[in-house]
Amino acid sequence: MRKLINDPDEYVDEMLQGMVAAYPDRIRRLEDTEGLVRLDAPVEGKVGVVSGGGSGHEPTHAGYLGPGMLDGAAAGEVFTSPTADQLSELLTACEGGAGVLAVVKNYEGDVMNFETAAEMAGMENEDLEVAQVVVNDDVAVEDSLYTSGRRGVCGTIFVHKVAGAAARRGDDLDDVQRVAQNAIENVGTMGMALTSCVTPAKGEPTFDLDEDEIELGIGIHGEPGTERTEAMSADRVAEHLTEAVLEDVDPAEGAEVATIVNGMGGTPLSELFIVNRRVQELLADRGFDTWNGRVGEYMTSLDMCGCSVTVLELDEETKELLAAPAETPALTVAD
Amino acid sequence: MADAETEREALLAAIANVADRLAAEREYLTDLDSAIGDADHGTNMDRGFEAALEQAESTDGDAAAIVKTVGTALVSAVGGASGPLYGGSIMSASAELEEGIAPETTVAFAEAYLEKVQDRGDAQVGAKTMVDALVPAVHTYKRSIEVDDLPPVEALRKAADAAERGVAFTVPLRAKKGRASYLGWRSVGHRDPGATSTLLIVEELLATAEEFLDEVDGGSDATAPTEPDIGADDAETENGDAVGEEGE
Known part of the structure; x- marks a missing residue:
């Protein structure tokens, strides 16, 4: 490549x-x-x-x-x-x-x-x-x-x-x-891959996925995931990841949450927004209130195509700290 | 040991012997690692001890300072988890050698090293890690020195023996720690690379001790060593051995 x-x-x-x-x-x-x-x-x-x-x-x-x-x-x-x-x-x-x-x-x-x-x-x-x-x-x-x-x-x-x-x-x-x-x-994440990533030293994919397969539960180093399944729509992927995270984080009824729909490095932002659309629908259906939902590349895995969904259950102090100003190259929160 | 100059000479020889051995076994260790890890253990250890030797040779201090230098060199040159496990543990155990190299201080060093490895790696015997070679080696060494009052060379020989058995013990185990644990049952049937490199190091410490120590004096009682079931003594013991020869 x-x-x-x-x-x-x-x-x-x-x-x-x-x-x-x-x-x-x-x-x-x-x-x-x-x-x-x-x-x-x-x-x-x-x-x-x-x-x-x-x-x-x-x-x-x-x-x-x-x-x-x-x-x-x-x-x-x-x-x-x-x-x-x-x-x-x-x-x-x-x-x-x-x-x-x-x-x-x-x-x-x-x-x-x-x-x-x-x-x-x-x-x-x-x-x-x-x-x-x-x-x-x-x-x-x-x-x-x-x-x-x-x-x-x-x-x-x-x-x-x-x-x-x-x-x-x-x-x-x-x-x-x-x-x-x-x-x-109070935070949980689950990721998935549409393709493997290519490390510079090796120059070839670290695992092989067929055209019609995706890998669920991947990490950020091209490790194999927990489950290899047939390709599914953006909505199904969003549901799968969000359900798994919610089951683990188990936010209180009506809780406020912060979310990240994160790109793995090779997936366009447009697709991440499509995933986020369904993630937010699901959260709202379950009665959770997304106080802040980020979409973008925050923690990538070289050129891997895929995404992860992160949900953080908020308390007052955590919310206050997330809302505090930050000035960094990759993340800015205005005063 | 004797004077500081001999101590230094012996230490540098030990480090050089270990470095040579790891260079010679580099492919072997990497092959073991490629079966259940990420195929870099031989390369990493070789690079690490090459750096350790270079830095140790240019260290002026006493035994503890030289050994500490080895530790810091390994920390920066080995990388991954082996860097802190080997390097960090040698670094922190080096303080036990401040009084010089003697049977008691080397036992203290070995125990401190083992404790640090287990603490850092959070691994018990049976997790298919370097601990499986290290625990039998250190325990056997301590017993041989403190209980059986054996000369250090003989104690090291028993320790190397015990380490070798420990390495063999890793083969049928399922890994619970380290990258190999990611493989689950597929880790069974492979020799652990970290246990193997630990054995190689102990063997080279033994070879160096044989070179520098007269094994006839020291172990006073001429009775055969009372070895527990890890026994199966190698033929040569006090009686026949002249100075500084390797086995026969």
Whole structure:
């Protein structure tokens, strides 16, 4: 397949260079690492909020750098955890004296590298306090082949948002961690694929799907899903994903929710809106009130065609934090 | 061990031996990993120990400092989950060697390393991971030193033996941790790559100890070691062995 790549080995480095070139007034690169931070990091007296993981999910993670969301984001190789030494430098660079919260997606490599990074950063600076939350919103996984727990996927965006807003309003590390954990406990996501994705190193699809097949319950790395079925209409897909998420999140009767219909990288926005149409109908039919429904590419899987549906049950505080202003390349909430 | 210079020499030799062995077995480890993982374990470990050796050689400090350098090098060069498991655990266990290399400190190091691996990886014996080789190796080493009062070389030989049995034990197991766990029942029937690389490392520590340690002194009592069921002792024990030869 044709790709706009110069050299697979330079893929991440060149992408990061391009990101900084696109937003030189907002983000900068930590020297000799694959970590990016907001331009004015560390922000004195504010809890730092950092994230990171493999590349290939853009705009995740660096797209959410900026006031009201992330202070730092580390990029590993495609679909590969960043290493602990790089994460350690990122933690240190985002420490403004109030500690740092690491928002980690539930993959063994990510979790272990972040934990090791916190230890390494602590050896350099005994006063540095690091807290961690692990996002595991993928409702497809419990019944899948995976046994290392539910994966972290697009619900992570909400976690970034509430943690970033809490840090910005001056919450201490415990409180920032608390609101992030609260969001994790109330969010669920399920994804599907129309096609596999092509990693730059391999150059071919990571799994094969026939023309008339789709894969339900996929992750964001071209892992196989939970179920392969015959192709279905946008409405049926929307119903399948939404039902699965609602069954897991189980919002209270008449609850307010926030949603994301997320594109996997290769699906046009028009199709995502078509899916969103049915998602919102279903939520309304069930008596839920969508306070905010986002549609777009928030956490992609390279060039995979498909989408995911995320539902977050809201409480007053979470809503307030989602509504707080944020200025990042990939997500803006006006004051 | 003796003076700091010998200690340093032995450590660097051990790291070089491990690096050479992992380079030699790179394809083998990667083949094992491609069956139940993501086909990069050999490449990652080879790259990691190459970096570790290079950085250790340019470290001036004592044994603990050299070992810590190995840990940090692995953390940055191995990647994935193996980076923190091998590197992070070596890094944090290195503090046990601050008093130098002696039977007691190496037991403490091995125990601290095991504890960290299990803590970080959240894995018990039987999950088809490196822990399946590591637990028998560390427990056997500790018993051999502390209970049986064996010379370190002999203790390491028993540890390597135990690790080898642990690796064999992983074959019929269903993985509960790591990428292999994604395969469910399809993980049964394969040797675990992490347990295998752990065995290779223990074997090279043994080879290095054989090179540097006189195994005749140290283990005072001449009686045959009382080995529990992991026994099946290799023929050569105290009696026949001269200095520093490998087996026969």
